[in-house]
Amino acid sequence: MSEGVKEENQLYDExxxxxxxxxxxxxxVIFIIMTTASVQGVKVDMPHTANTTALAKPQMRAITVTSDGSVYLDAFPVDMAQLEQRxxxxxxxxxxLPVVLKGDAAAHYEKVSExxxxxxxxxxxxxxxxxxKVVE
Structure with a gap:
């Protein structure tokens, strides 16, 4: 009977x-999903307009001008010479070639003009x- 008690109180080896x-x-998996979902491009505060239409074409290139005047082509930073070359x-x-220009509302007009x-x-x-689009 003491042998049964010994087996019951035996410590686990694993x-x-x-x-x-x-x-x-x-x-x-949650970490991978959250990090890939947050990397979608360059975030800018776009100006508001009353009428907007969606433009979705294949092989479209996106040019972004940030509020500090930085220029990005498809989320990659470029200067004006590189932008023209690419x-x-x-x-x-x-x-x-369709191009979409996303300019921050506070962006320098000169950069957008360039x-x-x-x-x-x-x-x-x-x-x-x-x-x-302005929500009324």
Whole structure:
């Protein structure tokens, strides 16, 4: 009878870590989803307009001008020379290249004007300006 008591009070040699690993995998998946969902481009505060229409075309390029005057092409920082060079390369492979310009409401008008001038020099005629619709 004392042998039965000995087996009952015997210490475990192993710890079951399966539930802990399940929790770690779930946390890892949540972390991956949250970090990839938050990286969508450059965040700017767009100006408001009364009428907006959605422009969605394949192979569209997005140019962003931030409030401090930085310029991004498809979420990658560029200067004006690089912007013109890359847009010219895209234009050569796709003659009807659509471009969307997202300018921060506090952006320097001169930078936005320079971007539009580059588009004009490269004969990019499909240029859309992104704005927010005013909610009344």
């Amino acid at each position: 710890i079951n870590i399966t539930p802990m690993l399940d929790l770690a995998y779930v946390l890892l 847009l010219a390369a895209y234009k050569s492979s796709q003659p009807e 971007v539009l001038e580059i588009c004009k020099r490269l004969d990019i005629t499909e240029v859309g300006l992104v704005t927010k």
